[in-house]
Amino acid sequence: ALWVSSFLFVVVVGLLFSPLSPIEFWSRHDTVSYLIKNSTMLPGVGAQMRLPFAFDVTHTEFNTSLWTLPLELQMYMLLSFLGIIGALRFPIIFAFVACFGAVGFIGDSYGWFHLLDIDRARFIFMFFSGSSFFLFRKQVPMSGIIAAACIAALAAAAFLTSNHGVHRLVLAAVLPFLTLWFGFVPGGTIQIGRASCRERV
Numbered sequence: 001a002l003w004v005s006s007f008l009f010v011v012v013v014g015l016l017f018s019p020l021s022p023i024e025f026w027s028r029h030d031t032v033s034y035l036i037k038n039s040t041m042l043p044g045v046g047a048q049m050r051l052p053f054a055f056d057v058t059h060t061e062f063n064t065s066l067w068t069l070p071l072e073l074q075m076y077m078l079l080s081f082l083g084i085i086g087a088l089r090f091p092i093i094f095a096f097v098a099c100f101g102a103v104g105f106i107g108d109s110y111g112w113f114h115l116l117d118i119d120r121a122r123f124i125f126m127f128f129s130g131s132s133f134f135l136f137r138k139q140v141p142m143s144g145i146i147a148a149a150c151i152a153a154l155a156a157a158a159f160l161t162s163n164h165g166v167h168r169l170v171l172a173a174v175l176p177f178l179t180l181w182f183g184f185v186p187g188g189t190i191q192i193g194r195a196s197c198r199e200r201v
Contacts, residue, residue, distance in 0.1 A: 002069070006038045009063060013054045020053050028053065034062075041069045071120060075127040091135035094128050101125030105172065109165045122172065129176040140180070147181040150174035 014025040025031060030052050037048040047069055051062035078097075087093045101124030104115035115121065133140055157170040 002041070003039050006035055010035060010051075013051070013062075017055050018053050019056060025053055038066060041073050046070050068123075071123045072127075074120070075123055078124075079127070079131065088135070091132065094135055095132045098125055098128035098132050101128060102172070106169065109169060125172060126176065133176060133180060142181055142185050144181075144185070147178060147185070150178050150181075 010026065010031060014020075014022040014031075018025040020028075030050065034048045034051050037046040040046050047066035049062060049064045049066055050060045052060045054060075054062045082088070082093065082097075101116075101121045104121030105118060105125055107113040107115060108118040108121060116124070151174075153170050153174055157167050161167075
């Protein structure tokens with residue numbers, strides 16, 4: 001899907017939007033490297049979010065949402081490595097990895113110390129929080145009280161301070177649980193859709 005979408009973006013932009021002719025646009029080094037890098041997403045290679053002459057001669061940013069994909073790939077690679085070495089038998093390891101990401105995120109956010117770059121630390125925390133919730137799913141209470149406390153923490157952070165660092169920390173702390181709670185507990189279309197999927201299976 002990534003290869004197809006990257007290729008189609010370049011084809012459509014070259015045909016319809018670029019100020020260059022299609023051949024000139026498609027043969028440019030930046031265009032070729034855009035296709036190659038965004039077809040791999042390997043650490044240190046992808047993603048390329050610059051595509052000069054896609055629309056005009058001044059703006060080079062293009063499909064900037066791709067920046068998350070190399071980090072997501074790294075998370076899956078780390079998860080695979082932990083699985084290969086047998087860490088799935090010890091779920092606490094995944095909780096420790098999530099905590100490591102949280103510590104790195106907090107330290108970098110406030111300039112106290114630097115373990116990892118802030119985006120990688122944030123991804124490790126969020127990704128392995130989800131992994132930990134899954135591995136400890138029988139012990140995680142889907143409690144409305146906890147969900148309400150998380151929402152209250154979000155509201156307090158939003159209304160009591162204008163510090164964006166605090167906003168990010170509170171959001172990162174409560175988002176994993178709230179995502180699961182909203183997905184599994186309240187009734188409505190989410191529950192109906194999930195039940196319908198189970199019936200089809």
